[in-house]
Amino acid sequence: MCIGVPYGTSFWQVGDSAKQNGSFKMVMVQAKVKLLQKKADCHLDFVVEKNHIVLLVQHAWKESFAIKETNKKAIAERGWGPLNYVL
Numbered sequence: 001m002c003i004g005v006p007y008g009t010s011f012w013q014v015g016d017s018a019k020q021n022g023s024f025k026m027v028m029v030q031a032k033v034k035l036l037q038k039k040a041d042c043h044l045d046f047v048v049e050k051n052h053i054v055l056l057v058q059h060a061w062k063e064s065f066a067i068k069e070t071n072k073k074a075i076a077e078r079g080w081g082p083l084n085y086v087l
Contacts, residue, residue: 017074024064031056 032048035056040046048056065071 017070017077020064020067020070020074023070024060027060027063028056031059 035048035052036046
């Protein structure tokens with residue numbers, strides 16, 4: 001169960017920390033570069049297409065928002081663990 005209000009999502013999103021957002025962006029750039037390098041090696045169009053996005057996000061998600069330790073730290077920084085009055 002998640003307690004929150006629709007207009008205050010920045011306060012109750014568990015895994016939304018600056019570190020995780022930064023990690024996500026960096027890994028996305030690396031994944032795009034790797035994809036484009038592979039496409040260049042195969043003499044394909046040097047462009048990221050919409051059908052590539054799901055795979056890129058899936059890879060970046062595993063390296064940023066899906067890491068339990070950074071989620072725990074984000075929860076602690078928000079004052080949620082242990083639960084207190086910040087909720």
